[in-house]
Amino acid sequence: AQSVAQPEDQVNVAEGNPLTVKCTYSVSGNPYLFWYVQYPNRGLQFLLKYITGDNLVKGSYGFEAEFNKSQTSFHLKKPSALVSDSALYFCAVRDDGATNKLIFGTGTLLAVQP
């Protein structure tokens, strides 16, 4: 069965510093991976996805993610954090291609201190 794990419940980073939010995956077959962000009292917003091709995927709001097949990881990164990046981040993996079902991780709360 497909699954993703987000090992950190919370990540704290100072504004201006680089940030990394970790995600590891377990799949049978090719992995199709997604990152979403949730701001307080809002729905999830799509950030980026990895389907195939370049291991570095660029997404919205200056975020990027690095796909590493040997480490089965798909970590979300940003070179310089902003206070406004503070939110809940979810990693997800496609479960069923025919119906676009996704399996979500438990989420990582990113807190960026000014």
Place this chain on the structure above:
Amino acid sequence: DAGITQSPRHKVTETGTPVTLRCHQTENHRYMYWYRQDPGHGLRLIHYSYGVKDTDKGEVSDGYSVSRSKTEDFLLTLESATSSQTSVYFCAIAQSGGTYNEQFFGPGTRLTVL
């Protein structure tokens, strides 16, 4: 929120009462999903639909039913609400065609069962 509305946005109800949540989309997307979000669990799929009158169960479907009589509307019904169904409920949609499409989420419904 990508042409997706959910109603009501907030609801407080009592144990044993029926509750229906509505998801409405203006994108004409084929696939629709209902999730619940709970601390420590991330998002879990309740039911999904792959077309009018075509629905199937997700990971946590017990106590829930769905209906989709029109492309634009996907209803989630709690036949007899229980306190364990207190949660935030999100609807999502995905475009037809291709197997790598991301899901887009509505703003959520906060349900409290007393």
